[in-house]
Amino acid sequence: MAKIWKVDCACPKAKKSICRHKPWKVRYRDPGGRVGKQLEVSFKLKNQAEDFAGKVEREKAVGTYIDPKQSGRLMEDVWNEWLSIxxxxxxxxxxxxxxxxxxxxxxxxxxxxxxxTSQDIAEWRAGQEAAGLAPATVHRHYVVLKAAFI
Structure with missing residues (x-):
């Protein structure tokens, strides 16, 4: 479960709880829940932090969570790693x-x-079909692409 808290600030208004410097933090674990695999994200507003925490927990529950650090990897790099495994x-x-x-x-x-996105993949499949590839061939290509993402 994601934890939300307000970070302490050293400004004079901090004791009055009206300090605008104090960001809200969300700390959560990756879907595997491994120790040491915690991630933190900062937000200015509490409701933004709560929304993000809820989103992360929903994505983990339905299996659509993507680690933000991994999402920046190029498809080519992910592909080559998948082929080597x-x-x-x-x-x-x-x-x-x-x-x-x-x-x-x-x-x-x-x-x-x-x-x-899933929309990108759907458009890619439709483009292959429009190019005249057989449905079975398009499906085989999709299965290969999907396997690299798993």
Whole structure:
């Protein structure tokens, strides 16, 4: 559960609780709840902090939470990391690289993973179908892309 508190301030108005320097902080754990994996975010207003804390907890509950530090990574870096994990046959790796080079990289390669929305992916799929690819092929490309995000 996210914790919300007001940070202490050294200004003279701090004791009167009217100090505007004191930001509200939200501290929360990543979905795995590991010790040492706490994150903090500051807000000027209490209701902003409460809204953010609620949003984070909802995203964790439904499995849509994305670590803000990880969301800044380029799709290409995430892709290469995903390819290096596991034990895949050379022919499978070649197939995945071909799908990435021809269908994923032109659209998502230079973007951060945090900027890619479900709408972007839906439009990408529709674009592949509009280009005349068979539905089964489009689905295979989608499955490969989805696997890199998991």
């Amino acid at each position: 596991g034990n895949r046959e050379p022919s499978t790796l070649a197939s995945y690289r071909g799908v990435y080079r021809k269908h994923i990289e032109p659209v998502f390669g230079g973007r951060t993973i945090g900027s890619i």
